Amino acid sequence: MAEMTSSSAASTVVDQLKSKIQQRQAKIGIIGLGYVGLPLALLYSEEKFSVTGFDIDQRKVQTLSQGGSYIYRITPPEIQAARKQGFSATSEYSQLTAMDAIIICVPTPLNEYHEPDLSFITNTTHAIAPHLRAGQLVVLESTTYPGTTEEVMVPILEKENRSGLRAARNGAGSEKEFFVAFSPEREDPGNTSVARRDIPKVVGGLNSDAAELAAALYGSIFNRTVRVSSPAAAEMTKLLENIYRCVNIALVNELKLLCLRMNLDIWEVIEAASTKPFGFHPFYPGPGLGGHCIPVDPFYLSWKAKEWDFRTRFIELAGEINSNMPYHVLASVGSALNQHRKSLNGARVLVLGVAYKKDIDDLRESPALTIIELLQKEGVQVSYNDPYFPFIGKGRKYDLQMKCANLENLGQYDCVLIVTDHSDYDFRHIVEEAQLIVDTRNATKGIHSAKIVRC
Ligand SMILES: NC(=O)c1ccc[n+]([C@@H]2O[C@H](COP(=O)([O-])OP(=O)(O)OC[C@H]3O[C@@H](n4cnc5c(N)ncnc54)[C@H](O)[C@@H]3O)[C@@H](O)[C@H]2O)c1
Numbered sequence: 001m002a003e004m005t006s007s008s009a010a011s012t013v014v015d016q017l018k019s020k021i022q023q024r025q026a027k028i029g030i031i032g033l034g035y036v037g038l039p040l041a042l043l044y045s046e047e048k049f050s051v052t053g054f055d056i057d058q059r060k061v062q063t064l065s066q067g068g069s070y071i072y073r074i075t076p077p078e079i080q081a082a083r084k085q086g087f088s089a090t091s092e093y094s095q096l097t098a099m100d101a102i103i104i105c106v107p108t109p110l111n112e113y114h115e116p117d118l119s120f121i122t123n124t125t126h127a128i129a130p131h132l133r134a135g136q137l138v139v140l141e142s143t144t145y146p147g148t149t150e151e152v153m154v155p156i157l158e159k160e161n162r163s164g165l166r167a168a169r170n171g172a173g174s175e176k177e178f179f180v181a182f183s184p185e186r187e188d189p190g191n192t193s194v195a196r197r198d199i200p201k202v203v204g205g206l207n208s209d210a211a212e213l214a215a216a217l218y219g220s221i222f223n224r225t226v227r228v229s230s231p232a233a234a235e236m237t238k239l240l241e242n243i244y245r246c247v248n249i250a251l252v253n254e255l256k257l258l259c260l261r262m263n264l265d266i267w268e269v270i271e272a273a274s275t276k277p278f279g280f281h282p283f284y285p286g287p288g289l290g291g292h293c294i295p296v297d298p299f300y301l302s303w304k305a306k307e308w309d310f311r312t313r314f315i316e317l318a319g320e321i322n323s324n325m326p327y328h329v330l331a332s333v334g335s336a337l338n339q340h341r342k343s344l345n346g347a348r349v350l351v352l353g354v355a356y357k358k359d360i361d362d363l364r365e366s367p368a369l370t371i372i373e374l375l376q377k378e379g380v381q382v383s384y385n386d387p388y389f390p391f392i393g394k395g396r397k398y399d400l401q402m403k404c405a406n407l408e409n410l411g412q413y414d415c416v417l418i419v420t421d422h423s424d425y426d427f428r429h430i431v432e433e434a435q436l437i438v439d440t441r442n443a444t445k446g447i448h449s450a451k452i453v454r455c
Contacts, residue, residue, distance in 0.1 A: 013135045013175065014209045017100055021216045024048045028217075029099035031124055033060055033089060035292070035362065036141060036185045037105035038071060043196060043221045045082035052099065053089040064089035072361035072388060073189075096131040101139065101217050104128075105185065108142045109296060109396070116145060116300045118152060125153045129160030137179040137213045139203075140231070143238050143297050145304035149182040149231035150206060170207045181205040181214035182231035184238030189291075190360040200224040204234030242297040243315060248283040249294070250318035253325055256285035260455065267442040287419050287440040288325035288367030290356025295322070295365045326370040329440055332455035333375065333417055336438050339453075342414055345379035350405060350413040352430070353420025354386040358441075361388040368419040369398045383413070387424050410434045418443045 020026040026049065030041045033055040044051045055061055063070050065088070067080040079087075096102060106120040121142055128138065138157065140149050154167045157178070168177040183203040187196065201222040205211025215225045228234050252270065259266040266285055274282040289295040298319065302312040334344045356366035363369070368384070369392075375382045383405040384392070392400045410416060410433035418427075421443035428447055431437055437444060437452045444452050 011173065011209075013173075013177075014179075014213060017135060017137065017179075017213055018216045020100055021213070021220055024220070026100040026217070027052065027098055029054060029096055029102045031055070031102065031104045031128070032106035032120075032142075033057075033064065034105065034107070035071060035189065036187060037103075038064075038069075038074060039187070039196065040103065040105065040141075040185075041087060042074065042078055042082050045085045045087045047221050048085065049220075050086040051082070052095055053087065054091065054093065054096070055089060056091055058091060061089045061091055093127045093131055096128055097133050099136065101137040101213075102128065103139045103141055103217075105141045107292070108144050108300070109292075110299055114299055115303050118144065118148065121148065122152065122156065125156040126160060129157050130162055132157060132161040132163075132165055132178055134163065134165055134176055134178060137181065137210065137217065139181045139183050139214055139217070141183055141185045143184060143242070143293060143300070144235055145239070145300040146232040146235040147304065148235060149180060154180055154206065168207050168209050173209070179205070179207075179210035179213050180231070181210045182234040183214055183218060184234060184241075186238075186241070189362060190357060197222050200226050202226045202228060202234050202237050204228045204231045204237075206231060236301075239297055239301045242293050243301065243318075245283070246289065246294050246298045246322065247314050247318045248281075249286070249289065250321040252283045252285045254321050257328065265454070267445065284442075286325065286367070287329045287371060289322045290364070290366040290368075291362060292364045295319075326367050326374060329367075329371050329417070329419075329438070329455060330374045330378070332440075332453065333380075333415055333438050334378070336436055336453040336455075337415060340414070340436060344375070346381070347414040348381045348383070348412065349375055349415045349417055350410065351375075351382060351384040352386075352416055352418045352425065353422050354384050354392060355388050355420050355422070358421050359423055363389065363392070363395060365396075366420075369395065369400065371417070371419060372400060372402075373398060386420065387422060 028044050028049050028051045030037045031054040033053045041051045041053045064079055067076055067083055069076050069079050104124055106124050109117050111117040158166055165176050165178050167180045181203055186199050201218040203214040203225055205214055211227050215227055218225050256266040270282050273280050298315040302315045305312045337347050351368055351372055354366055354368035356362055372382050385405050385407055390404045392402045415436045415438055416434040418439045418441055421441040427443050431447050431449050439452055439454050
């Protein structure tokens with residue numbers, strides 16, 4: 001029998017993995033079991049794949065192993081159902097060799113100088129490399145600047161694997177290859193209007209085989225996959241989406257400040273503009289940006305742009321406006337108290353809602369934390385209430401050590417400051433009880449009271 005050429009060997013490997021995926025026989029490893037990785041693991045599990053989750057956080061591994069959950073919107077029965085389907089969690093990277101596809105969902109924060117901190121990606125990549133085997137597909141999902149997959153991850157994987165494997169690129173294939181792709185996560189926490197599988201999944205492969213495999217992998221849990229020409233194009237797609245949000249939120253935040261000065265209601269204006277059936281998409285002002293994505297991701301691009309001697313001015317301006325919003329809230333509370341002949345110093349203020357947006361249990365980069373700290377610096381006695389957080393301990397930037405106050409006797413506070421408009425709150429009742437309300441979210445829409453200051 002004629003010997004198989006390298007490229008036909010490679011195409012056999014691709015066909016085999018594709019058919020394993022289609023028949024739900026591919027083993028899937030998901031690294032990083034946080035807000036992105038854990039729901040993804042459950043989706044694959046629901047589709048009858050055998051899924052192994054990897055995390056360095058022992059508490060998470062232990063909780064999952066006992067059938068528990070640490071994410072509010074994921075219930076323990078969902079974890080238990082996945083476990084019956086074969087889902088397990090581990091910190092043992094050696095188990096990666098048995099996987100057919102490895103999806104990486106680790107954090108990509110900024111460091112103290114507001115620069116990309118790729119250490120989670122590089123640490124994970126160093127940890128994967130020794131366990132890599134030929135024919136595996138490795139997909140990065142963490143949001144990052146264009147070039148990370150190809151310039152940062154692939155060289156580590158190629159250098160540190162133990163079998164002389166190379167990433168498959170266009171050209172002659174070989175049996176000693178692994179496949180690499182990038183596919184951004186597009187979840188919108190708290191948004192229940194779109195089912196996860198209805199959100200199209202963008203994939204960019206290092207070569208066409210990798211793209212085909214990644215499209216097959218995601219095609220088994222998402223209704224539509226969108227292929228772009230490279231991992232960098234997929235990385236840039238995610239950044240464009242988030243920069244678009246960041247810049248538009250900054251625009252409405254700035255216009256809100258003008259409207260307040262002109263005695264116009266920005267919310268009314270946005271609602272009216274939204275009736276235009278084309279060319280307008282509403283964005284809403286708020287107390288500042290929060291979450292892992294919008295305040296962080298745009299700066300991955302501005303950092304990378306410098307390598308190309310390019311300044312991303314929209315990103316910088318939007319960052320400036322958005323990061324100023326907590327200071328605007330502070331000034332608004334000060335002036336509202338002043339109207340009541342009170343000062344910030346010594347005032348008792350209840351911050352209502354500390355999650356970065358409504359109905360979610362995520363505190364990351366929440367503007368509420370900055371606002372609490374700014375108020376405390378002015379001598380305010382700050383309390384908070386949030387049904388999702390019985391306690392606020394140490395975070396990345398702050399160490400507040402506060403306990404959630406109950407909502408009884410709201411009249412004891414000089415001011416109730418609405419920072420997050422959770423659906424659980426009965427705002428009509430809150431307005432009735434409180435002495436003074438400062439509303440950063442238009443949560444009191446339709447309630448008429450002289451106690452309300454909209455800011
Ligand atoms: N949360 C979102 O809504 C969202 C949406 C879109 C994109 N993203 C992006 O997805 C990525 C992950 O975000 P997330 O919100 O899931 O983060 P997360 O902090 O909730 O979870 C990350 C997990 O990775 C684990 N981890 C860190 N280093 C590890 C390592 N070396 N090996 C194994 N596990 C490791 C952590 O212990 C943690 O459990 C980020 O790049 C983020 O920007 C997040």
